[in-house]
Amino acid sequence: MKRSLLFIFFIIGMVVYAQTKVSGIVLDEEGEPVAYANVLFKNTTEGTITDEDGRFYLESEENYTVLSVSFIGYTTEEVELRQRVTYNLEVILKEGEQLDEVVVYVGKQSKKNNPAIDILKKIWANKRINGLKKFRQYQYDKYEKIEFDLNTIDSALMKSKMFRGLEFIFADLDTSRITGKTYLPLFLNETFSQVYGDNEMNLEKEEVRGSKNSGFSNNQAIIGFVDDLYSDYNIYDNYIKLVDKSFTSPLSQTGINTYNYVLADSAYIDNKWCYHIIYYPRRKNELTFKGDFWVNDTTYAVKKIDLEVTKSANINWVKEIYIQQEFEVVNDSVFLLKRDYLMSDFSFSKKEKSKGVYGKRTTVYDHYKFENPRPEEFYKSVSDPYDPSIFQRDSIFWKNNRLESLNKDEQGIYTLLDTLKTVPKFKTYYNLVSVLGSGYIEIDKWNLDIGDIYSTFGFNDAEGIRLRGGARTYFGQNDPWRLEGYMAYGFDDHKFKHGFSAKWLLDRKSRLIISGGNRRDIEQLGINLTATNDVLGRSVASSAVFTVGNNNRLTNINLSTLALEVEPFTNLRFRFGGSFRTLSSALPEAFSLDYVDPGAPTGISSEIRQFDLITTLIYTPGKRTIGYGVERRDVNDNYSTLLLNYTKGTQGFLKSDFNYEKIQFSYSQPWQIGGFGRLFSSVEIGKTFGAVPLGLLNVVPGNQTLFSIFNTFPNLDFYEFVTDTYVSAHFEHNFNGRLFSRIPLLRKLNLREIVGLRGVWGELSDENIALSSPTNIPLVAPDDKIYWEYSLGVGNIFKIFRIDFNFRGNYLDNPDARPFSVTGTFGFNF
Incomplete structure (x- = not known):
């Protein structure tokens, strides 16, 4: 009995851990790389295409024994896989015919007789009646996980001085199914939400039900960074926005002029007959993808698509970007997005062996429901996304709502980060990166930040060399109040300058904020059409080390402000306040602010005293932020800004002049x-x-x-x-x-x-x-x-x-x- 039980466990273990991994290069008979060759596990739809250098990596949870490699103009090669993991495989393709049963299009020849393009045109014709657009109302569950991993881990890195004392973090490493590189998970965020939409009213809202972070209390900034890089996209759109760039979609109506398309195969997927189309760019250095997609033969809805940014694309600090989307067949005519996977390899170099960081986002959609109308007020009412209960969900909640299980590495991130936070060396690295990113040095025991360090040094004709130091209170990124100030000294005018600011969030829901402060400093006022009311800021022209001509038209400014700000509707702000300023020339011999003043003994005054009442309306449609404290962080930069400002100068009050x-x-x-x-x-x-x-x-x-x-x-x-x-x-x-x-x-x-x-x-x-x-x-x-x-x-x-x-x-x-x-x-x- 024990032997039978042991045998059963052995068989189960073999099934659970069965996996096929293969990497290599595809060459022609002359030894030249074959770019964009089709690489598949035989008799499956699991595959990839080679990059510009002919290299590929392919991985599956299943156990396969034969690899099929093909490309237009070459005979198909079938390679036997003698073991579960096969790296550095070399495949030679011989010239010959392929896919005799279909007419194919190759290179930059005429597009008229290309069946792949005929299919593409039918995708365009049907894209507006596919998916959620087929229904008047819809709702679904959405689960998203964001992960960062250190990649290309090798023995040299493990033994380097940087990780001395941190060797335990390398105990459990995994291999990317996309690139084949060894990586170490460092950060994980999970979010579960419910989405509701109405196509008739063109309204949609998303309500977050749970959020769970590994790592550090400030990691909302990381999430915001990823959200900004990977904004929501639709493969049917003409362009897909990634990392602030617009990439031409392979399903775009302009794609014919950007990509080569090849009808490679056809097969059943989930009992639906689908065409297999391979695409790759016509030219290098453009913002394009390479990959393939499967499209249904009746609805012309995409069943599965792979997109990989070409290595020659004009993009910095990113070695690879890979997208995979899978669609669920709900009935004979409805294809709905089931899973969206996006991975980026951030690196200083695009060389194959360069180290970097993976940024991965996986989004799973499920439990679709349709035709449940709700009133317009439902969509306009917004729940509090920062409700503390959202961030305190227990394990039972995540077990019931995690639409995709965590693998063993992802499960270990929470434990790993808790351990790392106790290691002094790791805290030192974290603090260094934090200083470079924020410009502030954190003093945790005082809840104080010193900085910003980037404003320390300056120079102008009035002050000569200028040094500045400052500090701010900082208990966390959601602080309801903040104090901030600085002191500066000019070595030519031998004068101290200062600035001080205070902000207090009175009501979180309406974003009611009271603020005020004072600044006595030297400023270049000719750099802006709008008068400055910032008691802490300073234009680059006021401290420019190198200038064209004399930088001597500088002003002594003593500015005091008090304001009340409210945001009654999302992204619509009203600000009411007053300011009192005195202005005089910082270099009277070179620059004058004198004006005619009959009340002055000489008939001329050199100093302006002015009290202003200021009303400002700011509208930023489409702007997204994170945090709920007195200061929030923007997570996108593609929004417009409309500003209306009314200023009323009041003579006599506080001896105001005009x-x-x-x-x-x-x-x-x-x-x-x-x-x-x-x-x-x-x-x-x-x-x-x-x-x-x-x-x-x-x-x-x-x-x-x-x-x-x-x-x-x-x-x-x-x-x-x-x-x-x-x-x-x-x-x-x-x-x-x-x-x-x-x-x-x-x-x-x-x-x-x-x-x-x-x-x-x-x-x-x-x-x-x-x-x-x-x-x-x-x-x-x-x-x-x-x-x-x-x-x-x-x-x-x-x-x-x-x-x-x-x-x-x-x-x-x-x-x-x-x-x-x-x-x-x-x-x-x-």
């Missing part, structure tokens, strides 16, 4: 122009009613720094144009390398083209000119014609640098006019 009114409106919007890149646009208009001196007028933002700063004019000096009425527009388009990818000598450099166009028109009344007439700056507005500039830029130089060549369109007769300038900027962009 009565005036000012109204300003701005609209900014990023536009994803399909495969042609991204356009950033902004439009701003404003008008001041009443007589005010230079310090309260609207200065057209020049830029004398060497940095490229959006919404400024790099060929204008500070205060070159001054207005009381203005209209301004800025446009900047990044083609993301679409043009350079077609130039052979530039293709491999992965450079990106940026073009810019900007203009401003404004006028200045005679009354305002006369009020500030003693100034040594000529008060001129671009009222004769629109002042405009254009720029041509090259980005992604060494992956981190961008350079812009800026040209002035007119007003070349202005004193010291700069017809040309070169600016640049550094940044880590995908």
Whole structure:
């Protein structure tokens, strides 16, 4: 009996752990790699295609013994797999005919007689009546897990000084089924939610029922980072947005000009007859995928699709991106998304052996229900996503609602991270990464952050060398209140400066916040059309180490603010407040803010005292945030911003100098122009009613720094144009390398083209000119014609640098006019 029981356990163990893994390279008879060859386990639909170098990795939970390798123009090769794991396999394809039963399309020949494209056209015709669009109302359960893993673990890494004392974390390692690399799980987040939708009202809402994190209390920032990178996508759309780039979908109506399609096979999948189509890009260096999909022969709904970003795609810091979607057949005509798997391999290098981090997102959908109408109020009522009970679900809840079981490595992450947090060396690494990412040094025992470290050093003509240090309270990212301040010292003017801010969240539901503060510092006010009310911020022009010409038009500012802010509806904010400021020149011999003041002993005043009442409306449709404290973090950047600002200057109160009114409106919007890149646009208009001196007028933002700063004019000096009425527009388009990818000598450099166009028109009344007439700056507005500039830029130089060549369109007769300038900027962009 014991032997029989042992035998049964042995058989069960063999079944549970049966697995086939195979990797290798496909070559032709000349020894050249065969890119995009089809690699399948024989008589199955489980497979992959080779990359540009002919390499592949394939894994299955089943036990297979034969591998089938094929490509158009070559005979099919069948390779016997003598063991469960076979690495570094070399497959030679011989020239010959293949798939005699179908007509196939190869290369860049005519598209007219390609059956794969005929099928593709039928997919387009049916895509709007497939899936959830077939129903008036729908609901389903959604389970999502996000995971980060350290990959390409080898013995050298395990024995390195970095992991000395941390060897226990390598006790359990697994191998990626996509790349075949060994990896170590480091982070896991699970979320279960229920989604409701109404296609007639075009409304949808998602209610989170449970959320569980491994690791650290601040890991909502990691989740937000992943959500921003992997925004929701639809394979039927023309473009799929990943890591801030738009990739042409293989199901796109523009795909014919982007991809090669091959009808490779047909077979039954879940009792539905499906066509198998392989696709791969026509050109290198474009934002494209390679892979295959299976499509039903009657509904032309996709049953399964694999998408892998090509290695030559113009994208930084990402070695691989892989997507797999599987659809469930509900009845004869309904295909619904069942599982969505996305994996990215983040790495500094795209070399095969380079180490990196996997970012993985798995989403499972189940329990679909239809035709259950709900009132519009149901969709507009939003539950509290930060209800503490959501984050305290027990094991029974997760057992019942986890739509996909965790594997043994994922189960071990919770224990591993709890252990790691107790290891001093790991805490040191974590703190170092945290400092570089946030700019603040955490002092946990005082609940204080020191920083930010990136504002420590500066230089300008008034202060000379400037040093700054600051701190803020920080108990956690959801703090209901925050205090923050800084001190600075200039070694030329021998003066201390300071800034202090306090914020308090009075009501979480309406986002009612009271804030206030004071700043006494030196500022370059000619960098913005809107007056600053930030008691902590400082423009880059105020501390630029290198500038074009003299950076001496600086202002002493003593600013105090008090404001109340509320968000009655999502992304719609109202702010009511007041500010009191005193303004004077920081370098009177070079720059004057003097104005005519009959009440002054000399008839001239050099200091402006002004109290303003300010009402602001800010609308940011589509903006997503995380956190519920007084400060939240944005998780996307593809939303528009509409701002309406009304300022009422009150004379006499606190000895304020001027009565005036000012109204300003701005609209900014990023536009994803399909495969042609991204356009950033902004439009701003404003008008001041009443007589005010230079310090309260609207200065057209020049830029004398060497940095490229959006919404400024790099060929204008500070205060070159001054207005009381203005209209301004800025446009900047990044083609993301679409043009350079077609130039052979530039293709491999992965450079990106940026073009810019900007203009401003404004006028200045005679009354305002006369009020500030003693100034040594000529008060001129671009009222004769629109002042405009254009720029041509090259980005992604060494992956981190961008350079812009800026040209002035007119007003070349202005004193010291700069017809040309070169600016640049550094940044880590995908």
